[in-house]
Amino acid sequence: MKDPFRIEPIDELRWRVPIQQKMTVEGMIYADATLMKDIVRDGGAGQVANVASLPGIVGRVLAMPDIHRGYGFPIGGVAAFDPDNGGVVSPGGIGFDINCGVRLHALGIDYEQIEANKGAIADALQRGVPAGMGVARRDVRLDDLDAILAGGARTLAELGIGTEEDLELIEDGGALESADPDRVGRRARERGEDQIGSLGSGNHFLEIDRIVEVYDRDAAECFGLREGGITMLVHSGSRGLGHQVCEESTPAMLRAAKKAGIELVDRQLACAPIGTAEAEAYLAAMAAAANFAYANRALLAHRAIEAIAEALGTRRKFIDAPLVYDVCHNIAKWEEHEISPGTRKRVLVHRKGATRSFAPGREELPERYRAMGQPVIIPGDMGRYSYVLCGMQGAMLETFGSACHGAGRLLSRAEAKNRATGSSVVKALNAKGIALRASSVNAVVEEMPEAYKDVAEVVSVVERAGIARRVAKLEPMIVVKG
């Protein structure tokens, strides 16, 4: 498929989408020539141009090397809006899975101990962590959903799940203050009540990894990572609750856009000018859903560490599992950025499939990382590797403090199913020494490594562009899929 938009190469890593048609700012795609071919074929570049036509947009529309087509906005995209110049909030720029994100723990368990108990740990994780479509665990029922929607991981810490000290190591301190639980509808609540503490399906996973390489010893030490060490990665979001919030926002967004006289080049870009009742209601609901996701990942990690302890025949309190960081990659946040030379301004940054990648010095960072830059956690695919990066100055200068969020899909789910069978994928993973537990064969095939771009290439682009540098590389030993 030919891309209908003009694109100009800037250098080896940057491609400009110049202002054309209804665009008011340019787009910038970060990719090498190889990745760029996939991006153009997929049509993600056209979506970059569409986003650049929204009112009040500032700077540029950014696209990370893992970009692919999404609902309205591309996944792997960043866009910032000026509240004083007609700027909007658009749910499509955040994604259905509000606050989808990744949580990383360093585990004080030896590689040999994991290797010797791999099957038992995998089984215990599968038993202890509910996974798959709509699946929940009823033995822990958190009745006070309002408190979780308002307080996120903070509320869980009060319940003894996670600690006060952990909260600083979660973006937004584990809770967005702007949340209003009353803005989350009844159906969303019903879905959330049953699903908290469950992993979900699709690309969500829980992994035990080995740190196979350290690139930046100082940053690794700062983050509590060492070569040969073991980590646990949790990738999940706000489940059905966030999905419902997003879905229900559409009529109000279309209404608000019409009222404001915004001509949408794509209905999926439905949006509301910041400050309107529709925009504020959505932002308050989005924040509540984001808090649910922070709590969800905290509970998932808690249950997983319990399961690991059980498999190793010990108690949870004897497992050392410090939190490294918990990041979100589907959210809109108020942040101050230099929007033009010499002008700093508070703007609404939409990140959809993009991770915050703040450089040293930002006050939002936890004290212990402030002089280093933030950990940027980039999951790859279940058969190869994932990365921990560190935010760099280039991100502040070029991308509103943002980096990629993962490998990015190469094959659609349907295409993946035509190319392999569940057993062949499991066999290949087992041959690499990876213990896989999945709740459905479909999930395994759809998520096979070949369905994804090589995350090493994606990360390489981000690093060479000065957005975030590699700190450590993680290889999976145990994978639990939805």
Next chain:
DNA sequence: ATGTAC
């Protein structure tokens, strides 16, 4: 991503 179409 998602009780994958109320």
